Amino acid sequence: MPTEPLPRPACPPDGAVTQRGLALQIEGLRLCGEGGRQLLQIPRLQIAAGAAVVLRGPSGAGKSTLLHVLAGLITPQAGRVLWGGTDIAALRDGPRAAFRRATIGLVFQDPLLFEELSAQDNAALTALYAPAAARAEIAARAEAALARLGLSPAGRRAAASYSGGERQRIAVARALAGDPAVLLADEPTASLDRANADRLSADLIALARQRGQTLIVASHDPALMALAGRVIDLRDGEIAEAQHG
Numbered sequence: 001m002p003t004e005p006l007p008r009p010a011c012p013p014d015g016a017v018t019q020r021g022l023a024l025q026i027e028g029l030r031l032c033g034e035g036g037r038q039l040l041q042i043p044r045l046q047i048a049a050g051a052a053v054v055l056r057g058p059s060g061a062g063k064s065t066l067l068h069v070l071a072g073l074i075t076p077q078a079g080r081v082l083w084g085g086t087d088i089a090a091l092r093d094g095p096r097a098a099f100r101r102a103t104i105g106l107v108f109q110d111p112l113l114f115e116e117l118s119a120q121d122n123a124a125l126t127a128l129y130a131p132a133a134a135r136a137e138i139a140a141r142a143e144a145a146l147a148r149l150g151l152s153p154a155g156r157r158a159a160a161s162y163s164g165g166e167r168q169r170i171a172v173a174r175a176l177a178g179d180p181a182v183l184l185a186d187e188p189t190a191s192l193d194r195a196n197a198d199r200l201s202a203d204l205i206a207l208a209r210q211r212g213q214t215l216i217v218a219s220h221d222p223a224l225m226a227l228a229g230r231v232i233d234l235r236d237g238e239i240a241e242a243q244h245g
């Protein structure tokens with residue numbers, strides 16, 4: 001009988017990043033809109049798990065459309081959109097929605113809040129669709145995210161009473177409350193003043209890094225680009241250049 005103790009995995013040091021993000025792989029993506037107009041043509045794109053990426057491009061380049069495809073909200077005519085091995089473009093409606101709920105946090109340019117509900121209830125909104133056992137955890141994560149984003153203990157006021165910057169932070173807290181592997185954000189700082197945009201950019205990148213989430217943000221914001229590990233240029237629905245930071 002061996003007497004040596006079995007080797008045990010080391011605990012990660014305090015504050016270590018947990019890698020829970022998913023890698024993205026796009027192959028042969030083609031999306032056409034009304035009238036057969038080409039909206040996206042991306043033969044190949046890879047984004048590493050846990051990467052923080054800014055999607056940049058002029059108005060109409062296809063940034064929002066690509067985010068919608070990545071979230072499984074638009075299905076392309078051709079190609080594969082693999083999140084860690086799951087092709088979201090090939091899933092049927094039900095499984096696709098379930099995959100999105102379990103895996104992807106979305107932040108839109110418009111925070112899309114329920115004005116009568118408190119910041120906390122807005123941030124914990126996904127608890128409504130979650131199994132009963134997960135609801136308390138989502139509410140706790142929503143509260144923690146609001147606090148981390150500087151909105152605690154004021155999270156009990158109705159959403160309508162918050163400023164533009166605060167509303168956008170509530171939307172980020174809502175996306176984080178589900179502890180998604182992937183965070184997709186569409187121009188989250190576009191309607192904010194410089195100070196609020198800088199603060200939200202720093203928080204978004206720091207929180208995603210801390211949680212090991214894969215973050216893809218469509219943005220023109222230089223603060224976000226400076227903080228992200230990679231900037232991808234999109235032009236007329238095609239990737240023009242990918243720059244690694």
Ligand SMILES: Nc1ncnc2c1ncn2[C@@H]1O[C@H](COP(=O)(O)OP(=O)(O)OP(=O)(O)O)[C@@H](O)[C@H]1O
Pocket residue numbers: 032033034037039057058059060061062063064065066218
């Ligand atoms: N279903 C559709 N049919 C036809 N054209 C569409 C469809 N959906 C989007 N478009 C067009 O595709 C182009 C890309 O739109 P998209 O919103 O993705 O651009 P964007 O890069 O996010 O721009 P912005 O920075 O202004 O938000 C636009 O010209 C838009 O009008």
